[in-house]
Amino acid sequence: MKIIEIEWCSPEYQSELELRHEVLRGPLGLKLTPEELDGEHAQMHFGVLENDELVATLVAQPQSSGVVQFRQMAVRTDQQRSGKGTELIKHCEEKIREQGFSEVQLDARQTCVPFYEKLGYQPVGDIFERITLKHQKMVKKLS
Structure with missing residues (x-):
């Protein structure tokens, strides 16, 4: 297993888009829209x-000063519950901490809340609906 930073518009970025569609959007009968992809060149992948x-x-x-939002987390179905998602989150937390960020926010699908809670994320606010699924905003302060 190797964790990499993906460059925007690289072949790996195209693989990333395919994986995100396969895991996150395709099962809902949806596609990633140009509006959703707008600005991704300035984000870390x-x-x-x-x-x-x-x-x-x-x-x-x-996001704002010291805050980053994790989004579009996807683990290939046959690799889920293998520890790879946990390692990816920990790696990303360390990388953004090194860049001066002190807080991570994310909008977790309700079914994924226990996964994030095990990693120290706390639910904030009420459950809301996005792309036909219930979500929970979660926050973690990085030490």
Whole structure:
């Protein structure tokens, strides 16, 4: 397993988009829209390679001072519950901490809340709906 930073518009970025569609949008009958992809050139993209194949990905989007939002976390279905998602989150937290960020925010699908809670994320506010699924805003302060 190797964790990499993915360059925007690279072949790995195209693999990232395919994985995000396969795991996050396709099962809902949806596609990533140009509006959703707008601005991704200025965001940080990370991935997990297994035998040179992208099996997990996460996008980190800087927000206000000291805050970054993790979004579009996807782990290939056959690789879920393998620890790769956990390692990817920990790696990304360390990378953004090194860049001066002190807080991570994310909008977790309700089914994924326990995963993030195990990693120290706290639910904030009420459950809301996005792309037909219930979500929970979660926050973690980085020490």
